[in-house]
Amino acid sequence: MPAISAEARRKIENLQHRFVYKSDKKVDSWRIMEEDKNGKFHGDCDDYATTVWWYVCDESLWKFWTGILVFKARFWYCLAGKNLQGHLILEYQDMFIDNWSRQWIEKDDVEHILKGYYRNNILMAALKMLLGKLFG
Secondary structure, three states, X not given: OOOOOHHHHHHHHHHHHHEEEOOOOOOOOOOOXXXXXXXXXXXXXXXXXXXXXXXXXXXXXXHHHHHHHOOOEEEEEEEEOXXXXXXXXXXXXXXXXXXXXXXXXXXXXXXXXXXXXXXXXXXXXXXXXXXXXXXX
């Protein structure tokens, strides 16, 4: 597991157990999820990866954005599953996490196909987060 605070670890574990997949409706966007009134987190793979990164950054906007800018966080767009559908996975300190595994795993254990490109461009992240605010 990457070196993260105990509080971040606790919040990520809570997210792991309470995550419910919910597809974006019309516009692909990234959001930082919040618990609903039933204690569930609703979102897709983008939202899961973004929320984990938010917790790793101890919910600091400065750490969140500078971490993306200086490549501490890498958001990999990959092809996954039998149908090779688009999927987003977070890499931090050479470990990976997504809404499928729901745990930190090493690259050798990533069953997804990490090919194509990764969306670590800060402008891409900002645009996807803005779309989440507008359409989420």
